[in-house]
Amino acid sequence: MIPKIKINHQIHAKELRVITDTGEVLGVLSLGDALKKAGEAGLDLIEISPNAVPPVAKIMDYGKFQYQQSKKQKETKARAHVTETKSLQVKIGTSEHDLELKAKNASKWLKEGHRVKIALFLVGRSKYADMEFKKERLDRILNLISEEYRMSGEPVKGPKGISIILERAAKKQ
DSSP states (O other), X not given: OOOOOOBGGGOOOSEEEEEETTSOEEXXXXXXXXXXXXXXXXXXXXXXXXXXXXXXXXXXXXXXXXXXXXXHHHHHHHHOOXXXXXXXXXXXXXXXXXXXXXXXXXXXXXXXXXXXXXXXXXXXXXXXXXXXXXXXXXXXXXTTOOSOEEESXXXXXXXXXXXXXXXEOOOOO
């Protein structure tokens, strides 16, 4: 949420460090003098940094100030990339073709910057199989992934099988 911006007579500080819209520093002025200068220029006095000592105020058009603020917010929102953890489920008997399709999806997700959780789903007596056998089955799909990745830990044993989380590998300089 945007903090409330104080303009003109809403400002309560006794003294302000005043800047013009061109960036020229007018120095520390009393509130009355600052309002008078803004009035002479036909612009508003906008409190930019209320926590500074003395608070910083800028003489400029309030509409222009609001436009610049919203533009900055949109830019930061556009630059922010949300990473998700995508999930794939593989069973011990999954065919090669199905593994290739799942590996293709995992590669695509890794390329987009997401994390991928691959779960080897175990049913029946396969739950009690040797851990090396389970890791070898998990390696079947890991070998098919074309994108560079790194494992964010060892395979984790869970109630329904084993799972591993993959992240995109850092690019080499």
